[in-house]
Structure formats: C-alpha cells, structure tokens
Amino acid sequence: MTLTSTGEIVAAARAAGQGVGALNVIQLEHAEAIAAGAETAKRPVLLQISENCVRYHGALRPLALASRAVAEAAAVPVGxxxxxxxxxxxxxEAVALGFTSVMFDASQLDYRDNVERTTRVTSRCHEAGVFVEAELGEVGGKDGAHAPGVRTDPEEAALFVEATGVDALAVAVGTSHAMTSKDAALDYDLIAELQTAVPVPLVLHGSSGVSNEGLVRAIRSGMTKVNVATHFNVVFTSAARDYLAANPDVVDTRKYLGAARAAMADEVQQLLTLFAEARRGGRVS
Structure with a gap:
C-alpha cells in the first residue's frame, strides 16, 4: 500500500461499523511502531501529529516527512x-506537506467564531482534497467540553456540521485527554443519539482513559475514529524503563528505544484488532 486518503480509510471503517485507530506520533520510533503494529494486525491506521508535538520539535516538516515516508512504505493503508x-x-503547511487530513480546533472560541473559522479552513482544505475534522466544544483535559458533566448536544452538532461542511466531528461524551487510568465514564446513549443526528463520522478523543470494553461499546454505539496517545506513551515509557532497569550500563539509545518501539507495536496490533472486531450492530451491553 502507500499513503492513503483519510477519507477512504474512515469511510470504509464507518461502512463496516468498525473503529479506525488514529495514533499519535511524537518521534520516529512512534511512527515505526504504529506502522509495524498495523501491518501485523492487517488493519489501516492514521498517524497523528499534534500541534503540541510540532511545538516540541520546533517545526512540522522534519517529523512530517519522516512519518510520511513510514506511511508510504507500509504494507497497509496509512493516513x-x-x-x-x-x-x-x-x-x-500540513496540506502542502501531503497530510491526508487535519483536525482544526477552534473549540475555545464561541460558536459563531468556531463556525466561521472552521468553514474557512474546511473550504481551503477541500480544494486540496484534504479531509477535515472539527470539534464542537473543547475536548476534555483542556478545561472544556469533556470536563465532568459537559456533553455535545446532538441538534447543535448537526447544525454545526451542516454549516461548516466538515468531514468528521469530535464530540464530548465523557472522555478527557491525558488520562493514565481507564475509568472514564462514557455516555453511550448520547453516542448513539449523535450517530443518528450527525451525518459524518464521530471521533472519540481522550480514548486512553477508556477500558477496552468501553471502547468496543463506544464503537458499537456509533464512534468511528478513535484517537489514542497517552496509552501508548505509557507502554513505550514503561518498556524503556524496564530495559534500562535490567541493563543499567547501556548507553546506546537504540537498545532501550528499540525495546520501547517493539512493545508499542505489540500494543498497536492488539488495539487495532479490537477496533476491527467491535462491529456496530454487535451487542452493546
């Protein structure tokens, strides 16, 4: 395969009632681990680079080009x-570098300004054939819509999608970013209502805080794109710590980063397989 349209990947998952993983890249080893895990699972995947990650590296281009090279060499579809x-x-800049999708986040603005800016970005991206995700309300872990009790309104979400023309919508249903415990309480009835009301695929942010059983139920209730970052950072860092604890004299970074990459690849394979098996229409109890 090669670098593949995010629209194609997400549309196929939605049509099959499955989830598709959108997994964060922080350094090259993350991209390699994600591609390797996806190849083992024989599942498509999305490599995600966040604006926070760009700030860490000081620029988008180097990591973007490296991640794109990984995607182009993969044996499965990778966006x-x-x-x-x-x-x-x-x-x-991302569009010019060949990104197949962007998530534009104007959720901290009021509704009118969010619609105005998102509509402008969507129009420009669509001219280049790039898939656009947006967010209505600020996602949790960032003092916003996923704070306790805050939820996306289905009617407002439908109006937002119609007004902006976006291709996917991140919604607030009970998750929060950067969780290291898996005790997020999702509102599955709301996910089902949103899936009925909103004509585009739904996106679950903050998925690291959701149990495997919860992720299966979320997909079966209507989620399609499932973003995961912190969970893999925990796996990656734990494997590196374990290797260094067992080999305290090692100074070659390839040794412990290689062990971390392998552990993350294994976890990617397991999670992508879970997403594929969580077909909508299955039992949601």
Whole structure:
C-alpha cells in the first residue's frame, strides 16, 4: 500500500461499523511502531501529529516527512493526520506537506467564531482534497467540553456540521485527554443519539482513559475514529524503563528505544484488532 486518503480509510471503517485507530506520533520510533503494529494486525491506521508535538520539535516538516515516508512504505493503508491544530498557517503547511487530513480546533472560541473559522479552513482544505475534522466544544483535559458533566448536544452538532461542511466531528461524551487510568465514564446513549443526528463520522478523543470494553461499546454505539496517545506513551515509557532497569550500563539509545518501539507495536496490533472486531450492530451491553 502507500499513503492513503483519510477519507477512504474512515469511510470504509464507518461502512463496516468498525473503529479506525488514529495514533499519535511524537518521534520516529512512534511512527515505526504504529506502522509495524498495523501491518501485523492487517488493519489501516492514521498517524497523528499534534500541534503540541510540532511545538516540541520546533517545526512540522522534519517529523512530517519522516512519518510520511513510514506511511508510504507500509504494507497497509496509512493516513497522515494533523491533530488539534489551532493555527490556520499550520494547517496550510500540513496540506502542502501531503497530510491526508487535519483536525482544526477552534473549540475555545464561541460558536459563531468556531463556525466561521472552521468553514474557512474546511473550504481551503477541500480544494486540496484534504479531509477535515472539527470539534464542537473543547475536548476534555483542556478545561472544556469533556470536563465532568459537559456533553455535545446532538441538534447543535448537526447544525454545526451542516454549516461548516466538515468531514468528521469530535464530540464530548465523557472522555478527557491525558488520562493514565481507564475509568472514564462514557455516555453511550448520547453516542448513539449523535450517530443518528450527525451525518459524518464521530471521533472519540481522550480514548486512553477508556477500558477496552468501553471502547468496543463506544464503537458499537456509533464512534468511528478513535484517537489514542497517552496509552501508548505509557507502554513505550514503561518498556524503556524496564530495559534500562535490567541493563543499567547501556548507553546506546537504540537498545532501550528499540525495546520501547517493539512493545508499542505489540500494543498497536492488539488495539487495532479490537477496533476491527467491535462491529456496530454487535451487542452493546
């Protein structure tokens, strides 16, 4: 395969009632682990680079080009996604670099300004054939819509999608970013209502805080794109710590980063397999 349209990947998953993993890349080893795990699972995947990650590296281009090379060499369909971009200039740079999708996040603005800016970005991206995800309300872990009790309104979500023309919508249903415990309480009835009301695929952010059983139920209730970052950071870091604890004299970074990459690849394979097996229409209890 090669670098593949995010629209194609997400549409196929939605039609099959399955989930598709959108997994965050922080460094090259993450991209390699995600591709390797996807190949073992024989499942498509999306490599995500966030605006926070761009700030860490000081630029988008180096990591983007490396991730794109990984995607192009993969034996399964791999998309390249810009996550939580608040800068319109960064979105345009990502489009120029060959990203297959962007998530434009104007959720901290009021509704009218969110619609205005998102509509402008969507129009420009669609001219380049790039899939656009947006967010209605701020996703949790960022003092917003996924704070306790905050939820996306289905009617407002449908109006937002119609007004902006976006291709996917991130919604607030009980998750929060950067969770290291898996005790998020999702509102599955709301997911089902949103899936009925909103004509585009739904996106679950903050999925690291959801149990495997909860993720299966979320997909069966109507989620399609499932974003995971912190969970894999925990796996990656734990494997590196274990290797260094067992080999305290090692100074070659390839040794412990290689062990971390292998552990993450195994976890990617397991999670993507879970997403594929969680077909909508299955039992949701």
């Amino acid at each position: 390249l996604h810009l996550d939580h971009a608040e800068s319109e200039d960064l979105v345009q």
